[in-house]
Every structure is written in structure tokens, then in C-alpha cells.
Amino acid sequence: MSEFSGPLAKYYDAANNEALAREENTxxxxxxxxxSELPSRQRFTETLADFWDVAVIAEHKRKSPSEGEIRPGSxxxxxxxxxxxxxxxxxxxxxxxxxxxxxxxxxxxARYATDLPIxxxxxxxxxxxxxxxxxxxxxxxxxxxxGLSSNRLQDLHEEAxxxxxxxxxxxxxxxxxxxxxxxxxxxxxxxxxxxDTLAVDLDTTPNLIDGIPRNICVxxxxxxxxxxPEHIRDLRALKVNAVLMGTALMREESPSExxxxxxxx
Numbered sequence: 001m002s003e004f005s006g007p008l009a010k011y012y013d014a015a016n017n018e019a020l021a022r023e024e025n026t027x028x029x030x031x032x033x034x035x036s037e038l039p040s041r042q043r044f045t046e047t048l049a050d051f052w053d054v055a056v057i058a059e060h061k062r063k064s065p066s067e068g069e070i071r072p073g074s075x076x077x078x079x080x081x082x083x084x085x086x087x088x089x090x091x092x093x094x095x096x097x098x099x100x101x102x103x104x105x106x107x108x109x110a111r112y113a114t115d116l117p118i119x120x121x122x123x124x125x126x127x128x129x130x131x132x133x134x135x136x137x138x139x140x141x142x143x144x145x146x147g148l149s150s151n152r153l154q155d156l157h158e159e160a161x162x163x164x165x166x167x168x169x170x171x172x173x174x175x176x177x178x179x180x181x182x183x184x185x186x187x188x189x190x191x192x193x194x195x196d197t198l199a200v201d202l203d204t205t206p207n208l209i210d211g212i213p214r215n216i217c218v219x220x221x222x223x224x225x226x227x228x229p230e231h232i233r234d235l236r237a238l239k240v241n242a243v244l245m246g247t248a249l250m251r252e253e254s255p256s257e258x259x260x261x262x263x264x265x
Contacts, residue, residue, distance in 0.1 A: 007195040008123065008147040014098040015123035022104060023128055031131040035163060044117045044140035044166040045186045048089065048217050048242055054235045055089030056263060057119060057219065058255070059246030060110070062094075062101030066198040071250045076106045077113035079255065086259030090117040092244055093138075104136055111137025119168060123147060130160050140166040140187070145176040146195055157183050168219060177208055188212055189219040189244065202234075209238055217241040224248065226258045229265040 004012040048055055060079045063069045080091045093110050095102040102122070110118055120138040124130065125148060133141045143156055153169075160167045170189040171177045180188055192204040200223035212218055221244040224231045235243055245259075252258040 004125075004147065006146065008144065011096065011099055012123045012125055012147055015096050015129070016125060018097055019126060019129050019132070022132070028128050028131060031128070031135045034135040035131060038134070041139050041164060042117070043164075044090065044119065044168075045217055047117055048187070051089055051241065053263075054232060054240060055242040056087065056259060057090045057092050057242055057244040058083035058086070058088040058249055058259065059092035059094060059121065059244060060102075060106065061121075061246050061250060063099075064247065065099050066193070067247050070247055072101065074250065076109040079250070080110050080114045080116070082255040083249070083259065084114050084116055086256035087263045088116060088259060089242065090119060090139075092119040092121045092142075092246070094246070095120055095122045104132055107133065107136035107138055124156065125152065127156075127159055130156065130163065130165060134163050134165055138165065140168055142170055142189070143167045144170045145180050146170075146172055150179055150182065153179070154183055157185070170221070171208065172204070174208065174211070177211055181212075185216060187217045187219065189221050191221045193222040202231075205240065206238055209240065219244055226252065226262040229262065232262055232265055 060076055062072050062074055083091055091110055093106050094100045095104050095106055097103055117139040118137055119140045120133040121142045124141055141160055157167050168187050168189045169180045169185040170191050171180050172191050172195055190205045190208050192200050192202050202223050205220045218240045219242040220235055220240045224243050224245055225248045249255045
């Protein structure tokens, strides 16, 4: 029986099973040893807070439940190089395999290809997954409020910080936001996608942003398009710190050109 519930349960179950399979080959102890040999990394949130405009966190993902196949077989190295050339502040790497076509090695491939900050995007619920993220090159991890109990969210947030990772705490509605604020976050992501229907409502970010203290960095997620210049103008008006974009860029023949044109609108 699953320990998770709600619309995200199947994603957490799949991610947890994938992590358990990897742990049979690489133990938590081995990951801790790898981390002990790594140099300290610039913190994700500090860099974001100093950015003068809406920063773009550009995401690599091959498929998704809402969009189906996006760019099957895509090269992480080529993609992140395109993102950096186009002006991305950071990259997000989706590592969940079953539903998104990712793998843990995508993180190390991204780290090899770029010096940009890296967010590991996955359905993270365990200490092992946090240590994986740090060992394979991430600067930050995604923690989804709707998928975690308050105690587990707090524990993961604190442990991530203790091993040199920042946490993007993702919220979808007012209830999520109140739970997120109890953690004492430095970085909150507002996901415009409804978890039950997978529909996108771009009013979600403006509806929630006034409830977030100004000392917390805010990332707007889901539904923004490089085909629509008004999107970045709206984000600037809202004074969000960053926007996370995936599908819109992955479908472009030249992600670098599309991103550069959008940022410079």
C-alpha cells in the first residue's frame, strides 16, 4: 500500500521505487562520501536574489503526463548549452523516469555541460534522494507541499540545507502557501497547474504572490510561453524573481534563439 495519497501519489510511488532500485547499487553511505569530497557550491537562492530581472530557470524534460512526448531522446548536454547561450539563469533537470523520461545521470550530464546553477526536479520524499541530488551536481531541489506531510517537508528542508542544497518549496493554492510559510523558506515556487485536472490557470501566481513576504524569492511555474511576449511583461509587473519554463523551450528547434528573443522583449 502506498504511503502517499492524493493526485501526486502515483508520481511519488514511482520516484520512490526508482530511488530504492538505485540504492541497491549506490548506498547512502557512498553518496555521503562523494559529497564530503565535493567543493562547496554557490547557493541557488543567493544568486537568484541578486539577479536584476526576471530570471529564467530553463527545464530539460523529455515528456510529461499533461503534454505526452515532448522531445524524446533529447541530449541534456546540448539542451543546457542552448539554455545558457539563450540567457538562462539556471537549469532544471527532471530526473523522474516513469512519467517524465528522466534519469539521475541527467543531473551529472548537466553539471558536466554547464556551470549554471542546477535544480533537481523530482518527487523527493527521502534523505537518499537529497544526497543523490547533491552528489550528482544539483544546487537545489524541488519540495512539493501538496505531496508531503508538514513534518516531512520540514525535515527535508532542513536536511537539504545541511548538505548544501537550497529548496524550491512548491505551492499550488492558499492552503499550500500557509504550510510552506511555516517551514521558513527562502524560495517559493507557485505552480499554475491544477494537480487534479492538470489544467493551467495563469491567475494562480498573481492571486498568491501578495501573500508571500518580500524577503522570499518567488518562482512562477507552468504555462508560460516564449511565443507570448506579454507573459514576461506580466511577470515583470508582478515582480516575481524567476520563471520556470520547460515544455515551451523543449519544443523549439533553437531553444537559445527563442529564449533570447523572449527575454529581450
